[in-house]
Amino acid sequence: ISSEQPPQPATAARSSRCDSIQFGTVDAYTKREGEAKLSKPFRVKTVAHAAAVTGRGGTGHSQLVLRFIYEHEDEYNTILRIDARSEEMAQSRYERCCRALRLRVQPVSSVGSVQDAPAVQAVLQWLRNRGQEERWLTVVDNADDLSSCDVSSIVPRGRTGTIVVTSQDAPATRLLGGRSDTGKVDDVEPEEAVQLLFSFVDEPLLGWRDECRRLVDELTGSLDRLPPAVRMAVVRIRIDVEDGNDVEAALRQYVADYCHYRDRLLQSEDFTAASSYKKTVWTVWETSLPSLRELENRQCDICPTRLLSFLTFLILNCANVQDELFRLASLGLPESCRQLNATTPTWMQALLATGDSGGWDDYIYRVTVETLL
Template sequence: MGHDTSKLSDEPRILVVTGLGGCGKTQLILKFMRVHEADFSSLFFIDGSSRPRIRADITRYVRAFGAEHSQMGFDDCLAFLSQPSPNGPRLILYDNVDDPDLDLPPLLPRGGSCAVLITSRNRSLGELAPESHLELDVMTVDESVELLLYNPDGTTNLAPGAQEDARAIAEALGCLPIALTQARSYMYQTKCTARSYLERLLNGKGRLLSHPIKNHPNMRYVSTYAAFDASFEMLPPRVQQVLRLLSCFHWGDFPLELIVLAAKFGFSQYDQKYIEHGDEFRIGKAVLEEIFLSDGQWDVTTLDNMLIALQNYSLVTLAPGVDTLLVQIHPVAHEWARSRIPNEEQAQYQAAALLLLALGAREEYTPSAQYLSSHAAHMNHLWDHLHINNAGAFGSILREGGLLHDSLNMKEKVVSVLRQRSDSSTIALANALHALATAYYGLGRLKQAEDVQVEVLQLRREAQGERHPKTLQTSSDLSRTYVAVGRLREAEILQATALKLRRQVQGERHPDTIAESSILAETYRDLGRYTEARDLEEEVLRLRTEILGPRHPETIKASNNLGCTYHSMGRYDDSERVLEEVLRLLKEVVGERHPDTLDAYGNLANVYRELGRLDEAAALQSEALRLRKDILGERHPGTARAMLDLAEIRVTQGKGLATRDLVHNAGSIISETLGQNNRWYSHYLDLSARLKALEESGGQSPVIKSGTELVYSPKSSSFMLLPALLMLIVAIMLASLVYYSL
């Protein structure tokens, strides 16, 4: 049968399928080859594990065509395959091309007479055919359940409760095809029920996933862990160390910027060190330097190469975060990697992980900060035994993630230890008490915050003097607490005194002096002294612009504060103009997901509400809420505050009854995270009362007073089922291969 060769390409048509070992790559392609066998004149199955094996298999296949080919060498065989076949296109599968050092293109036929399929754990092979690269990941839960209940003999397990148990197994195994296939085979061979297997799995996942499964035709490896081991053994030793270290953290969203940040500080310099480090610190530092330094020097390209190697074997994936890449490890692979740390090295890797995470606790904003709390929580089994330097760092990390009660516990521990030690310095105790007061303030425990701040102020005056910047900062902190409890006049006196001293000691243009002016301006606003607030904020904005430039985050914050004061003065058009520009700049400069940007959404939404542009206000606040849920989590206090602000707008729109669940959910979050002694819980109670009145009035929206201002402050805050979908994807990709080969 003749074929039109006018459509032949100079290059082979390639489909690359990559994924974790045992995810069903080969079985998927084999099933496709069986289904579409009639579409090709011949099928080749090539062992792609090494260059010699590829050469041997191709030579053997071509020589089998007849006596005229029996003496061909590899190059002649490849040239033969590169020529059009009179009987139709050929299909060649290069299976398990996993060696990252293998140069594959010279081993492929030229021209368009062959359709080439490649399976590999090496994701970088996708560069051979970027537009036809299929990356296999995990199954859906429903696909996983069907696989688990489908027996090899063709029967289906329909016992009572089997669906629920299979779903629990699928979730425990992260819907990983090889693990699900192993589970199904284990249940079939041992005759145990899904419920019994689930109990075994929960009591010893590592033992079960290491258990060899025999006589299974579709499993390349005898167990899930054996598949991972095969990849691990091919990694360079230092890359193995990186994987072991990563397994000490949570399996998801590890920010690579944390390693870069730690290297910047020499894998040793804490943001806050209370006492001398112990042996654990020195052990952890040695491990980090052994892994990440080359000849004693840091080079980020070394880290890049390590991540490339891990991705080449599909042991990790990289996902974009905010100003940092995030490392993801499949939960089952994560547990396996943790189990592969030798017993005698467990303490060393643990010390290195604790140190690396603690070095991420910084007073200044860093891209990694918002991702660290889940990793600190993952290490909660170590919290009671943390060195106080680590406890202090963990307290800061947990606060950033909204885990305020856990953060408080850490900070109370630090203070308790320092009070008991005779060798602790007054300044170290003052620093620890300052962090504790911040925790109390964040939880709305304002009396305790005030008491601690008074003590800190006294300690700093005695140890550092009245005019020391740290003393002045403590005075500012105390004044903020006074503002929160309504003691505005006392707050003003403290702030005015601190500003006068800062001007004398640090000068008009010092960042701390400018920041103090901004704080005093906020108090003037709270006192209703809007003209004085505006004058100070305009001066702050002028200085920030001159010193830092118009696009610096601190300059944009100054514009934000001025816009909020315009709002308070009733100058809504001016406020709208300033705050729209603030939001635009923040999106450009720090990104849409930055905390200041989220605050700017809320501030502008408040102005739109005052201007009667309720649909625009609701749209802005809805976007802010969506972003806060995504970034901070569903139960972060910042998310709850955004819920209340959105509910406020919807009530004004006359949609109050539809916000009942939103308001109640917000109240639950605030009570759980901040307690009930704070203005946000009071706001929740007020909204709840208004909703109740709305219900009693038959849904007629009451008049909303616009006097309540809640302005954000930038500083607050298996392969048997995969073909159902993937076979279609592969068929579409290969349609062009067949077409161009005809």
């Protein structure tokens, strides 16, 4: 969200509200102990408040930080998020922040390293120059690979700033220029994982039959009690139940399918070398995709697997701006296709439909995306 003021140099002083947060919270969330660390003032020499949130992938440290932002957003003039999973992604996010702050930078064809990129330098300088009353918060998210990506060089500094780093790497605190507060997000407890599953499925539907409960315990254990994996598994189970299967049978079938795909994937060298988090999520996707394909065969107006492939491309290459791209495409793509004598793919036409007012009718898009969530 950018202000109405015209673009100005990075050194110019200004006070405006600027949020650059492009990822959402999940419906079911378990309050974690690390939240208290974010609210506690902890001063280091380069920023007013610094904290690191660490934990195994999928345990919810990014969601924890999001909850903190939503509860404290009125305390900051500027809120930025930098995705640090790679240098390319970090630079893309800084360029997005630069546009949101309306900072003028000179484009260059190439840079030696990400910290030398004009957009990175412009945003870092802008944050350093904020006045005493201009509080800002920057989240450096997914700073997991500290060996190949020089994250410390792109962490903002400034006396009025708050820095929060999320990472799967426990030594991530060194990114903050010395000692800082650290909140570790521990793995979800077995009972928490069960309650999480019940938050996605009506409890009366599952019931508390001994065999159902045993299968739920086995399922959440197989999924390493990772919240994203549990949620994805529930989507598949729901589809089976809607098709008329008994809940107990659907649970048993999912556990069997999960073990089958995991054993098959173990034959892949890439899979065996992956982290436990990636192994679990990878297997869950393999288990879920057949159900998505069956859903496509029954409902020809939605194409979740094709949309998933397309969104994956957009997320990797366009820094999470897929909704806006679809909106713009609905307005301009048909005319462009006519001019080029080209045809929009059939599966995409419904996703780009326009309403009576001429604007994007995003109903099919939302329904298809919800199938993937």
